[in-house]
Amino acid sequence: MSGLKEKIYSKSPHFIQNCIISVFNIKSYKKRYNSNYKEYLKIYKDNNTLSSVELQHLQKEKYQKFLEYTISKSPFYKNLYKNIEDPTLLENIRKLPIVNKEVLRNNTNDIYTIPKNEGSISKTGGTTGKSLEVLFLKEDIEERFAILDNFRNQFGYKLGKKTAWFSGKSLLSTSDVKRNRFWKTDYYYNVRYYSTFHIHQKYLSYYLDNLITYSPEYLVGFPSTMYELAKYGLAQKIDFPSNTIKAIFPTAETITTEIRTVLESFFKTNVYNQYASSEGAPFIIECKNKKLHLELQSGVFEVLDANDQPTQKGRLIVTAFHTHGTPLIRYDIGDEIELSNNSCTCGNNNPTVKQILGRSTDYIYSSETGKINLGNISNCLKGVKGIVQFQIQQHTPEKIQVFVVKDTEIYTKKDEVIFITNLKDRVGDTMEIKLNYVSEIPVEKSGKFRLVKNNIKK
CATH class of the missing domain: 3.40.50.12780 (ANL, N-terminal domain)
Incomplete structure (x- = not known):
């Protein structure tokens, strides 16, 4: 969405936001499906x-x-x-x-x-x-x-089938969070978008209660988010209804044996990766x-x-x-x-x-929003021009250090504001964010670059 459309969306009530999402999808899908x-x-x-x-x-x-x-x-x-x-x-x-x-x-x-x-x-x-x-x-x-x-159709999926989608869309308002409402719904295409920015222990029961009530046929999106929900559900001995979900289609992240096992066990269905x-x-x-x-x-x-x-x-x-x-x-x-x-x-x-094998599965942890996965972290560059490279380091739960290599001919104060806003959308307002502009970000001894260096995981 453009800046003006985002402002209109953010000021609109929940029902109107759902309608805006449907209209946006109708226009987008018209370009894809002709x-x-x-x-x-x-x-x-x-x-x-x-x-x-x-x-x-x-x-x-x-x-x-x-x-x-x-x-x-x-x-x-x-x-x-x-x-x-x-x-x-x-x-x-x-x-x-x-x-x-x-x-x-x-x-x-x-x-x-x-x-x-x-x-x-x-x-x-x-x-x-x-x-x-x-x-x-x-x-x-x-x-x-x-x-x-063609891949998903082989497991019964078609556009319009009731779907729960976990992706990097920032769709919630402050009012939504206060109401413990972590989703928006496109009723035209039967898709409910669940926020992946609020996967915190204190919110997970609301996600699962709504997911069970919504009763989707398919789960699509970041496997790390679905994994946290499934882990919580198993730990709380929540019995997810059988024969509800026909398949899980993960996107954007690497699927480990552990993630697959937990997802299939809790949701009582099969994961099909791509x-x-x-x-x-x-x-x-x-x-x-x-x-x-x-x-x-x-x-x-x-x-x-x-x-x-x-x-x-x-x-x-x-x-x-x-x-x-x-x-x-x-x-x-x-x-x-x-x-x-x-x-x-x-x-x-x-x-x-x-x-x-994919890349590292590192994440940032926020006491306000929980774990923020790599899919969401990498999306911080959306709408930002002039950032060549960045790396987030976390040594304490209250603060992250963000190292940025910028293109001085392109990067502006406006880009910095958007970048920080994108970060706050993910880590919350209480996390201290320290930007450090550097000329180079060193790679690891292996020659690989790490987007996240998390030293508090244990």
């Missing part, structure tokens, strides 16, 4: 049983078309590949340089294949804390949602047999070691076919996965993945 989307959904549904050979052939075709488009439209990639023989052939992919978020950020205008006003903008901080603004074509968004919905990213990474999806599959129709997946050599377990390098506005080609996304050599009997003949 004739192109329906055509893409049919294609992916028809392709669910393609053989391994057919999938690899389709991947090669899509790769070649994507590279041809990129080289013809992007000055950055045209120059980067000018001395590489046959860069559009998949068998030559390892000849291409690897790029990372910093490369994308420093060359944004030359990487774009379309003017900004012709694309859909996705602003992402990501769990590395580095800001990035990417563009998508309308067709990119439609096809990505078709892939996602991996993508707001930058537009290709999809990894879980089948009915609980096996993860690379979706070869969505991109190319390379798993490399520290010397950039192929390995079974290592860092993930992606080429994403649905990123025509800001092409991602051999993009080091900052995650790790482990491949598997096993096949699956589910009918999906895409290669399997043993596990998604």
Whole structure:
């Protein structure tokens, strides 16, 4: 929402806020779900049983078309590949340089294949804390949602089914919190959005009471939030109604065995995981047999070691076919996965993945709002320009130190105010926030960057 719309929303009563959310979703979904989307959904549904050979052939075709488009439209990639023989052939992919978020950020205008006003903008901080603004074509968004919905449809989900959504939307007013009301509802699409900023022991019973009353068929969103609710429910011996929830679809965070076990035990249903990213990474999806599959129709997946050599377990390098506005080609996304050599009997003949290792699951703890997960922390950059990188350190429950590397030509006092407001939305008003502007934030000995360094977890 724009600044004016946010002000109108914040001043409106609860019922009107629900209506505003419905109107916002109707407009958003109209862009996602049109004739192109329906055509893409049919294609992916028809392709669910393609053989391994057919999938690899389709991947090669899509790769070649994507590279041809990129080289013809992007000055950055045209120059980067000018001395590489046959860069559009998949068998030559390892000849291409690897790029990372910093490369994308420093060359944004030359990487774009379309003017900004012709694309859909996705602003992402990501769990590395580095800001990035990417563009998508309308067709990119439609096809990505078709892939996602094709995955969820296999477990009965369709838009309009009653859903509880736990995402990084800041939707509550002071009045809501005073009334112990931690949700807003889109009655048009049957979605109730639960705040992920108030996961505190003193509020969890209100969440669960409402969740049981609302009786959704599907849970979607940050698994760390659902995990806290499920842990609380099990500890309090709350008996969640059986045969209510048909599936849980986690987003944005890594699913551990512990999280899966707790969620499935309390909510009495199955978790079906999927991996993508707001930058537009290709999809990894879980089948009915609980096996993860690379979706070869969505991109190319390379798993490399520290010397950039192929390995079974290592860092993930992606080429994403649905990123025509800001092409991602051999993009080091900052995650790790482990491949598997096993096949699956589910009918999906895409290669399997043993596990998604992801990033650290650190969090910030606030005595006012509880645990704040990485998904919410990374969203602090929404609406902020000029922050290159940030890191939050917490040594006491009452205070956080925020180290910021800023672009002095872009970053303004207004951006600082928005950034602090975003932080306060997450940690509450009683937490002391100390901003420290620095020229560099050191990486760990392992070479990894940590968005959160929490020294009070125990």
